[in-house]
Amino acid sequence: MVSTIQNTDVKQKDADLAVVVAVTTRAVFESADDDGGDVYGVGVAFPLLQALHKVNERLLEESPAESLLFDVILITTDDEQQQQCSRITGSTRHYGLEVSRFCFSSQEDFTESLLKNNVQLFLTTDRNEALRASQNGVLSALLDQQLASCPSEQLRVMISGDAVLRPDTDPVPAGQKGAQSFSTQLGQMRQKFGIFNSPLSIVLVTLHGGRESCGDALRTLRSRGVSVDEAHCLAGAPRGPILSVLRSHFLLCDVVSCLEE
Amino acid sequence: MFNPYGPSLKQPSEVTTVDGGEEKDWAAAKAFFDNLKTNKPRPPKPRFAVTIAVSSRTLFNMVAERKIYEEEGVEKYVAHQVEHESEPLKPGAAFPFVQALMNVNSRLRELYPDSEELFDIVLMTNNHAQVGVRLINSINHYDLTIERFCMTGGKSPIGYLKAYMTNLYLSKDSEKVTEAIEEGIAAATMFMPETENELSDTQLRVAFDGDAVLFSDESEIIVKQHGLDTFFEHEKEFENKPLAQGPLKCFLEALGKLQRKFYAKNERLNCPIRTFLVTARSAASSGARVLKTLRSWGLEIDEALFLAGAPKGPLLQKIKPHIFFDDQMFHIEGAQELGTISAHVPYGIGQKYHRGKLIEQPAKKE
Numbered sequence: 001m002v003s004t005i006q007n008t009d010v011k012q013k014d015a016d017l018a019v020v021v022a023v024t025t026r027a028v029f030e031s032a033d034d035d036g037g038d039v040y041g042v043g044v045a046f047p048l049l050q051a052l053h054k055v056n057e058r059l060l061e062e063s064p065a066e067s068l069l070f071d072v073i074l075i076t077t078d079d080e081q082q083q084q085c086s087r088i089t090g091s092t093r094h095y096g097l098e099v100s101r102f103c104f105s106s107q108e109d110f111t112e113s114l115l116k117n118n119v120q121l122f123l124t125t126d127r128n129e130a131l132r133a134s135q136n137g138v139l140s141a142l143l144d145q146q147l148a149s150c151p152s153e154q155l156r157v158m159i160s161g162d163a164v165l166r167p168d169t170d171p172v173p174a175g176q177k178g179a180q181s182f183s184t185q186l187g188q189m190r191q192k193f194g195i196f197n198s199p200l201s202i203v204l205v206t207l208h209g210g211r212e213s214c215g216d217a218l219r220t221l222r223s224r225g226v227s228v229d230e231a232h233c234l235a236g237a238p239r240g241p242i243l244s245v246l247r248s249h250f251l252l253c254d255v256v257s258c259l260e261e
Numbered sequence: 262m263f264n265p266y267g268p269s270l271k272q273p274s275e276v277t278t279v280d281g282g283e284e285k286d287w288a289a290a291k292a293f294f295d296n297l298k299t300n301k302p303r304p305p306k307p308r309f310a311v312t313i314a315v316s317s318r319t320l321f322n323m324v325a326e327r328k329i330y331e332e333e334g335v336e337k338y339v340a341h342q343v344e345h346e347s348e349p350l351k352p353g354a355a356f357p358f359v360q361a362l363m364n365v366n367s368r369l370r371e372l373y374p375d376s377e378e379l380f381d382i383v384l385m386t387n388n389h390a391q392v393g394v395r396l397i398n399s400i401n402h403y404d405l406t407i408e409r410f411c412m413t414g415g416k417s418p419i420g421y422l423k424a425y426m427t428n429l430y431l432s433k434d435s436e437k438v439t440e441a442i443e444e445g446i447a448a449a450t451m452f453m454p455e456t457e458n459e460l461s462d463t464q465l466r467v468a469f470d471g472d473a474v475l476f477s478d479e480s481e482i483i484v485k486q487h488g489l490d491t492f493f494e495h496e497k498e499f500e501n502k503p504l505a506q507g508p509l510k511c512f513l514e515a516l517g518k519l520q521r522k523f524y525a526k527n528e529r530l531n532c533p534i535r536t537f538l539v540t541a542r543s544a545a546s547s548g549a550r551v552l553k554t555l556r557s558w559g560l561e562i563d564e565a566l567f568l569a570g571a572p573k574g575p576l577l578q579k580i581k582p583h584i585f586f587d588d589q590m591f592h593i594e595g596a597q598e599l600g601t602i603s604a605h606v607p608y609g610i611g612q613k614y615h616r617g618k619l620i621e622q623p624a625k626k627e
Contacts, residue, residue, distance in 0.1 A: 235304045
């Protein structure tokens, strides 16, 4: 059973124009050392939520009537969490998180909930959930433990240069549509800020290809209105050391194989 | 005491574990390069390579563009670079050095086709990625083998230098270079001469000063604080005690290991790497300690030149190195005046003096 509750503490976004991002409650709230109290502990996705909030704040500063904002919803993806309705809403209020809606669903029907809510990006710490959502046509990205130490004042989104396709591929495969439109929207948001001191940084990472791949990706993204801030070309160098310096919140990749790696 | 970070050539045993993910990335990259129609050589595994990180302003001449950045701000600077991105940049101070490294790689690949022990050149720049398109176009124009880069969009490069296990970092920004040295990475600030000497295109020639470059500044401290006579006595007394190592010792070691690969294939006379020690010490009094120190480290240097205080410029003009490392700006300027590409190593007591006089230290920046 799927139900959606609005968070009355937060001003609702224009559903058609905002960028809807769903994050699982398991990523946002820590239930490991659960003492059964009213409020959950802070989870790995906290800095991410704060960074999303920061982007919205700065967008509204630039233009108070701005409608291209992040619309963040929390989604439960298992039966156990589905029962914790008031604890989830209570914890959200306690921390003052800018969450506009709560979606309570179970393991079986959470993808339905994603589609119903027009989610453009689904973020989870669970690889299987990400794969399932992706297979159902919802752009997904995996959050890892490193996320807890990511910055909270700047949203850092990584785009995979190996997977960016040239504009001449026609028609665009279904799986890539979501990533392309999301990155285009990111590009539009990014344009509202100057080169320095932006609350949003778009980072291009080419893991396997060399400078040609990277150059192509930069130009392709530019043609879609996405101006990349940082570019790293690894050409087969081990990714771990570089990624831990980069500290991006998640990787945007339009190919399912990215999730399987 | 200088704590060297990057081992000269990183051996597998010095790296903790190679995880399966690493090998997958490597295999995917290998497949990518093997499939390219252009026959481009693929970059080596960082773990085995001698990694040289160069900044965009050392690789290319960006003096005019830098002026725009300083006078008109970053937005105008980036717009200018984007507008001119099809125009290749002119070569910078590190350009001949990079070409010489590429030549050594070609020779190594001929003799050892399956080896990963090669130079790996990484572009390490603070530039915004939009400027990167012009940088990539310029690299393409000269067909340089640079496949790895970090365009940090303003963030410090130090973390990335470590991530690549960088053996040598060259930049125009002395603050970044100083920070790198403090973090244990061999680094130097590059200076372009007005007129350039004609350099070899078959042999990489690298010249090093001794004290505070290959060796620690312990002896230089004695000269500055107690004078030359005390220095000579001290060096004679401690002739058999090896000096402590300086910031560029490990880089010399890395060059030595590559040289020995040529010797092993009977190519000593035709070796495409030649190293020089150019020191103000004199052979008669203080030179012995230096040679004995190198020997105790198991390092060879091809030519040791003792100037006994004479200026380095004219001698370097004859040597024609692709790069000359020294810790004292006085020598850097002298070399530059006579056409030698010089690299300042901001390490040790020499930074507090200029032409023999103690520099008034400005109040430390907050």
